[in-house]
Amino acid sequence: MATRTAAQRREAERVAYDAYLAACPSRQVLDRISDKWVSLVLVALDKGPQRYSDLSRKIAGVSQKMLTQTLRTLERDGLLTRTVTPAVPVRVDYALTPLGESLLPVMRAIKEWAESHIEEVWAAQRRYDKASA
Amino acid sequence: MATRTAAQRREAERVAYDAYLAACPSRQVLDRISDKWVSLVLVALDKGPQRYSDLSRKIAGVSQKMLTQTLRTLERDGLLTRTVTPAVPVRVDYALTPLGESLLPVMRAIKEWAESHIEEVWAAQRRYDKASA
DNA sequence: GGAAGTACACACTTCAAGGTGCGTAAGGCA
DNA sequence: TGCCTTACGCACCTTGAAGTGTGTACTTCC
Numbered sequence: 001m002a003t004r005t006a007a008q009r010r011e012a013e014r015v016a017y018d019a020y021l022a023a024c025p026s027r028q029v030l031d032r033i034s035d036k037w038v039s040l041v042l043v044a045l046d047k048g049p050q051r052y053s054d055l056s057r058k059i060a061g062v063s064q065k066m067l068t069q070t071l072r073t074l075e076r077d078g079l080l081t082r083t084v085t086p087a088v089p090v091r092v093d094y095a096l097t098p099l100g101e102s103l104l105p106v107m108r109a110i111k112e113w114a115e116s117h118i119e120e121v122w123a124a125q126r127r128y129d130k131a132s133a
Numbered sequence: 134m135a136t137r138t139a140a141q142r143r144e145a146e147r148v149a150y151d152a153y154l155a156a157c158p159s160r161q162v163l164d165r166i167s168d169k170w171v172s173l174v175l176v177a178l179d180k181g182p183q184r185y186s187d188l189s190r191k192i193a194g195v196s197q198k199m200l201t202q203t204l205r206t207l208e209r210d211g212l213l214t215r216t217v218t219p220a221v222p223v224r225v226d227y228a229l230t231p232l233g234e235s236l237l238p239v240m241r242a243i244k245e246w247a248e249s250h251i252e253e254v255w256a257a258q259r260r261y262d263k264a265s266a
Numbered sequence: 267g268g269a270a271g272t273a274c275a276c277a278c279t280t281c282a283a284g285g286t287g288c289g290t291a292a293g294g295c296a
Numbered sequence: 297t298g299c300c301t302t303a304c305g306c307a308c309c310t311t312g313a314a315g316t317g318t319g320t321a322c323t324t325c326c
Contacts, residue, residue: 029250111152124232197303
């Protein structure tokens with residue numbers, strides 16, 4: 001945000017992207033960040049840079065293919081940086097960019113919502129299934 | 134939340150759901166709400182109940198199958214209510230439940246993030262593609 | 267001189283998400 | 297009489313997402 005000039009901000013407002021429109025590019029961005037692995041990866045980078053192996057250990061159940069793919073996409077979208085250290089076995093660190101950090105609170109909120117409301121969702125499901133049985 | 138007793142809250146804290154764990158049910162909830170259509174539907178219900186046709190018009194590009202499916206799942210999960218009015222052609226209204234409203238701020242934030250940061254994402258993509266070319 | 271660890275790439279395959287098209291009920295209208 | 301609307305259900309089919317398994321480069325350790 002701080003990297004955006006007032007002119008750029010005005011321009012952005014003028015164009016008025018709207019994710020409700022199918023062809024709007026913001027729809028694509030919304031689609032990309034509306035992803036289980038994206039949110040888990042971003043939140044995992046909350047407390048500073050992490051290595052590839054750290055992430056794959058922390059985010060249980062992710063295949064290395066999906067992790068690599070998710071990381072590449074996030075890097076391309078400017079949400080995180082990839083730093084290769086040519087050590088003995090090569091070492092790769094991933095860290096959030098300012099843009100990634102701007103999305104972090106939202107992602108954290110989603111993850112926390114899921115964790116804290118699961119029982120209410122469960123209760124609702126039981127009620128629904130019972131009623132429609 | 135108000136529907137939750139202190140005992141239930143304590144229990145929830147004791148169990149400590151963690152979306153990082155693959156088998157944790159909160160992972161499933163996270164997966165379900167990490168969905169383009171879910172966020173668009175919830176935000177569309179921001180300003181009060183909407184009819185099925187309202188939603189399909191507002192959310193451009195959604196197929197009726199996906200819209201119906203999304204609405205059913207959200208109803209089952211207790212995020213919204215479905216009210217059928219047996220009028221001349223049947224009329225169906227969808228409205229947020231308190232649980233759905235608790236998720237609304239997050240969903241709104243996601244949609245707004247996508248709309249307001251798209252140009253930064255684009256710039257990052259151009260930079261990435263140029264560098265790797 | 268193998269084995270092991272890191273961070274992948276790539277090919278193959280499967281499975282399910284999602285699009286499309288057709289059918290429906292129940293009246294209102296021309 | 298027959299067509300219109302609303303809000304779907306259902307079956308079919310395509311396509312793409314994602315899992316699995318194997319290969320690799322480089323060095324160090326045993």
